[in-house]
Amino acid sequence: MKNQSSTHKKSLGIKYTNSRDLFETGKLSYEWAVGMMKIITKITDKYRKTKPLANFKLGFCLHITKETSVLLMAAKALGAHISICSANPLSVQTDVIEFLRYNEIDVFAKKNPSRLEFFANMIKVAESNPHIITDDGAELHSIVHKQKIKGILGGTEQTTSGIFRILSLKSKTGLNYPIIGVNNAKSKHFFDNRYGTGQSTIYGLLKTLGILIAGKKFVVCGYGWVGKGVSSCLRGLGARVTITEVDPIKALEAHMNGFDVQRLKDTLPNGDCFITCTGQRDVITQHDFDILKNGAFLANAGHFDLEIDVGYLYAQNKQPVQLRPYVESFDIKGKKINLIAKGRVINLVGGEGNPSEVMDLSFSNQLLSILYITKNYKNLGKDLHQVPNKIDEKVAKVALSSFGIKIDKLTREQIDYHTKADVTY
Ligand code: SAH
Numbered sequence: 001m002k003n004q005s006s007t008h009k010k011s012l013g014i015k016y017t018n019s020r021d022l023f024e025t026g027k028l029s030y031e032w033a034v035g036m037m038k039i040i041t042k043i044t045d046k047y048r049k050t051k052p053l054a055n056f057k058l059g060f061c062l063h064i065t066k067e068t069s070v071l072l073m074a075a076k077a078l079g080a081h082i083s084i085c086s087a088n089p090l091s092v093q094t095d096v097i098e099f100l101r102y103n104e105i106d107v108f109a110k111k112n113p114s115r116l117e118f119f120a121n122m123i124k125v126a127e128s129n130p131h132i133i134t135d136d137g138a139e140l141h142s143i144v145h146k147q148k149i150k151g152i153l154g155g156t157e158q159t160t161s162g163i164f165r166i167l168s169l170k171s172k173t174g175l176n177y178p179i180i181g182v183n184n185a186k187s188k189h190f191f192d193n194r195y196g197t198g199q200s201t202i203y204g205l206l207k208t209l210g211i212l213i214a215g216k217k218f219v220v221c222g223y224g225w226v227g228k229g230v231s232s233c234l235r236g237l238g239a240r241v242t243i244t245e246v247d248p249i250k251a252l253e254a255h256m257n258g259f260d261v262q263r264l265k266d267t268l269p270n271g272d273c274f275i276t277c278t279g280q281r282d283v284i285t286q287h288d289f290d291i292l293k294n295g296a297f298l299a300n301a302g303h304f305d306l307e308i309d310v311g312y313l314y315a316q317n318k319q320p321v322q323l324r325p326y327v328e329s330f331d332i333k334g335k336k337i338n339l340i341a342k343g344r345v346i347n348l349v350g351g352e353g354n355p356s357e358v359m360d361l362s363f364s365n366q367l368l369s370i371l372y373i374t375k376n377y378k379n380l381g382k383d384l385h386q387v388p389n390k391i392d393e394k395v396a397k398v399a400l401s402s403f404g405i406k407i408d409k410l411t412r413e414q415i416d417y418h419t420k421a422d423v424t425y
Helices: 004-013 019-036 038-047 066-075 096-100 115-126 138-144 160-172 186-208 225-236 248-256 287-290 309-318 356-376 388-401 412-419
Strands: 056-064 080-086 107-108 132-135 153-157 179-181 219-223 240-244 274-275 296-300 319-325 327-332 335-340
Touching: 019 066, 019 096, 019 356, 019 388, 038 066, 038 240, 038 356, 038 388, 056 115, 056 138, 066 080, 066 096, 066 356, 080 115, 080 335, 080 412, 115 138, 132 138, 132 356, 138 160, 153 287, 153 356, 186 225, 186 296, 186 356, 186 388, 219 225, 225 240, 240 274, 287 319, 287 388, 309 327, 309 335, 356 388
Parallel strands: 056 080, 056 132, 080 107, 132 153, 153 179, 219 240, 219 274, 274 296, 296 335
Antiparallel strands: 319 327, 327 335
């Protein structure tokens, strides 16, 4: 009987409250994701027997999603001991936590913790004697540096803003261990940041607001990889998209891609929905709120909840009106301003994060980079390193074959044509 009602609830997509049910949905989510993550499955199968991570403790700080559960289960199958905390207080999927705990992974996270709990959980991972740190946003890297945690052999970093923070850490204090910038692998950011975040931002918008996108005036702040993905997905759904930029090359690129390019302040009175994708802070601030159109929606798909000045909004309205889950309306000088997902990453908080197929590329780079560190940490300087080209290309190759795509090879003559520059034709 219990099973029947549980299956019924599942078919209705109802949220669960007891941990057995949560475990079941977490397991289903894992199975759904792993079925689509063919690259990481292939890598796991290759090393399942030899268990090259058997003597390693891995400390993760990632968004706790079904795709992350696939990465962790893969590392576990390779023999690793694992602890994890969340890279964001709201991007945690509770069913995934239950599933991971059942599989003996130490999870220090819960959804919507206090600020204190959130950082206490990071410290627990920092203090779990990890050999390798895998982070999204470099918060954990910063903590282990500040606390001078010993025994770390190397680390990896998942996201663009994390790379900037590591570079700043490097210039301020130096790095205590080598870090591989997984974000910068071509097979990561060309796809995850662009197509992944593009699509999952739309999903977050539809899930939270459910509004018609066609014909609406969207303003996308920033035309990096995320901004490119978000704007092209919006355009695909018929939105009227304006880009704001500070970089002349990117602005020109947006213009030639057929987007309207303007200064932010010129878009404020007309835009229906603003999406920040910059990785910067203070993109839409107090003075901008004064000019915004009444009823405008604000969302962030970039990095922290600093892109939109949410601090000011909450200081003005301690208890904004909750319009829908993750949609709050602020009354600012008699005008309604609607904030989505508290200004935190809309794709992970309002939606489910990037789709599994694209996270497969990113997390295969992560797993191969972790394996690379275990073999090469002694020779890698305490610096920020690129993902080795061999790994980057291998991930793309396996991805192509998993999609059933074959490509051509250069002939001997073609290779020579490029490599022997002294030959004249
Ligand atoms: N750490 C910042 C924002 C970075 S979010 C914060 O918490 O606010 C961007 C990163 O999230 C990307 O590099 C992407 O790889 C990762 N991400 C997106 N979808 C994901 C998913 N389904 N599972 C795990 N990580 C995901």
